[in-house]
Amino acid sequence: MRLSERVAWITGSAQGLGEALAYRFAEEGCRALLLTDIQVEAIQQVAQAVHEHHPACQTLGRVCDVRDEAQVAQVVNEAVQQFGALDILIANAGVIQSAEITEMSLSDWQWQMEVNLTGYFLCAREAARVMKPQGRGVILQINSKSGLKGSYKNCAYAASKFGGIGLTQSIAMDLAPYGIRVNAICPGNLLDSPMWQGTLFEQYARKWGLPEEAIRKYYEAQVPLGRGCTYTDVANLAVFLASDEASYITGEAYRVAGGQL
Ligand SMILES: NC(=O)c1ccc[n+]([C@@H]2O[C@H](COP(=O)([O-])OP(=O)(O)OC[C@H]3O[C@@H](n4cnc5c(N)ncnc54)[C@H](O)[C@@H]3O)[C@@H](O)[C@H]2O)c1
Structure with a gap:
């Protein structure tokens, strides 16, 4: 129960790691979760199922494309109206399309940059606007080991994730005076x-x-x-970084990759 009474927002939580983090954050005591994704039915189902497993945790499942400035602002406003605060953002939504550089289309490049980097920026900005007057908050980006080392035939994904590290380090400085910590988690391969x-x-x-x-x-x-890598490996670090136990840690990027570099 290291996250008791927290309100957390997890993007891209209709499946995969984001869904697993939703269950774990509810288990760790969050009182409310905003769960967002572009998958219309799945995000409602996940929100409902998490609440059924953890009735003490309220959930709000909403469609939100992290590339859409207006949608991002709208879901944050709705959650803050309903729950009264926003303590944690997990910027998890991400996409990948592998190709060698000469085969990489501009649209695939832009898609990965927009979801993985611009989407993180928009969600972090909106969350920070709520967290600043609160005087507290935690932003975690789910990055990748490919955000710290180049990745063969994955130039767009790696570039977008490297960008996320720069964003993390920079906004950690912007937001430190307001008691907001910003860190990135860089998982290995979730096979x-x-x-x-x-x-x-x-x-x-x-x-x-x-x-x-x-x-x-x-x-x-x-x-x-x-x-x-497993969801639990990532969730263990996410819970720690989101909790007060990590109160002196900001601007960092941690690999959870079994020693792989
Ligand atoms: N799977 C891995 O091996 C691995 C390794 C390292 C890092 N990661 C990172 O972990 C995060 C989660 O990955 P995953 O494995 O759970 O992937 P996933 O594809 O299972 O889940 C990603 C979720 O993001 C959603 N999404 C896609 N585009 C979106 C958009 N524009 N707006 C909002 N939501 C959108 C999808 O609908 C999906 O539910 C990603 O950031 C990914 O880069 C994954």
Whole structure:
């Protein structure tokens, strides 16, 4: 219960890591969660299911494209009206489309920059506008190990995530005087996530010229601790960074990648 009485907003929480973080933050005592995504039905279902599992935690499931300035402002206003505060933002929404630079279309480049970087900026800005007068708050970006080291045939994703580190470090300085901490978490490969199951195994089989079945072993072999990253690995750090135990930590980016660099 290290997050008791907190109000948290998790973007991209209709599935995958964001959904897992919603359950964990409810379990850790959050009194309310704003859960947003572009998936209209799934976000309602997740909001309802989290509340059913943790009845003490109120949930508000809303459609919000993190690229849309007006939608971002609207959901934050609604949540603050309903819950009276916003203590934590987890900027989790993210997309990936792998391609070698000569094959990378401008639209795929822009899509990844807009969701992963501009979306983080818009959500952090809106959250900070609420947190500043409160005199407290925590912003966490779900970044990636590809935000700290270049990634083969992933130039747009890596560039957008490197940008997120610059944004994190800079706004940590802007917001420190107001008691708001800003940090990034850089997970390794979440091999059981929908992002991998749905598209990355296939994209990476093409990228490395390997059969799809060989990809998991190939990626596991690059991790000194010998396995893929799990939602729990990431959530453990997210809870710590969001809690008062991390009250002297801001402007940092932490890898959760089993020793992989
Ligand atoms: N899966 C991995 O291996 C991995 C590794 C490192 C970092 N990450 C990062 O973790 C975060 C979550 O990834 P995941 O694996 O859960 O992926 P995912 O694809 O399962 O979930 C991403 C969610 O974001 C939503 N989304 C997409 N575009 C959006 C938009 N414009 N506005 C709002 N929501 C949008 C999707 O609908 C989806 O629900 C991402 O930022 C990703 O870059 C993932």
